[in-house]
Amino acid sequence: xxxxxxxxxxxxxxxxxxxxxxxxxxxxxxxxxxxxxxxxxxxxxxxxxxxxxxxxxxxxxxxxxxxxxxxxxxxxxxxxxxxxxxxxxxxxxxxxxxxxxxxxxxxxxxxxxxxxxxxxxxxxxxxxxxxxxxxxxxxxxxxxxxxxxxxxxxxxxxxxxxxxxxxxxxxxxxxxxxxxxxxxxxxxxx
Numbered sequence: 001x002x003x004x005x006x007x008x009x010x011x012x013x014x015x016x017x018x019x020x021x022x023x024x025x026x027x028x029x030x031x032x033x034x035x036x037x038x039x040x041x042x043x044x045x046x047x048x049x050x051x052x053x054x055x056x057x058x059x060x061x062x063x064x065x066x067x068x069x070x071x072x073x074x075x076x077x078x079x080x081x082x083x084x085x086x087x088x089x090x091x092x093x094x095x096x097x098x099x100x101x102x103x104x105x106x107x108x109x110x111x112x113x114x115x116x117x118x119x120x121x122x123x124x125x126x127x128x129x130x131x132x133x134x135x136x137x138x139x140x141x142x143x144x145x146x147x148x149x150x151x152x153x154x155x156x157x158x159x160x161x162x163x164x165x166x167x168x169x170x171x172x173x174x175x176x177x178x179x180x181x182x183x184x185x186x187x188x189x190x
Contacts, residue, residue, distance in 0.1 A: 080132060084127045127167050
């Protein structure tokens with residue numbers, strides 16, 4: 001069993017977590033998964049979800065701010081540029097604790113979302129349009145859209161939605177879809 005623990009903690013540490021967090025998470029794993037399941041590497045999806053819930057509840061305070069900031073940046077950078085992401089973290093950190101960032105507000109999600117929105121708005125001028133456009137078009141194409149239609153959808157979205165809201169996927173798709181259909185339809189055959 002000690003081999004399993006050492007392997008778990010090595011993998012956990014390799015993901016950027018500190019030793020205290022990894023040890024705490026291991027303790028939670030031992031409470032969620034039986035010894036037999038653990039030795040056979042057989043955790044059910046429900047057990048994995050329970051472990052994640054317990055790790056957030058009991059172990060989040062063991063995370064270093066550096067780890068939380070790195071995870072925040074990695075998530076943000078899938079949508080926006082580094083200057084915007086760094087600014088957003090600094091602004092958010094002035095408003096909430098590291099624990100709140102790690103748990104996305106924990107029990108006070110509504111309050112967290114409000115403070116996150118304030119932080120994002122404070123950094124809106126740092127959003128790089130080229131990065132947001134590239135991410136938007138790539139996401140559109142990844143979901144089956146043709147490049148020309150996705151570029152047209154970008155033009156429609158940019159006219160209708162603030163750049164920072166596009167960057168953070170805060171787009172009312174139900175409102176935007178009819179406009180994209182109308183403005184981005186292929187030309188009629190001759």
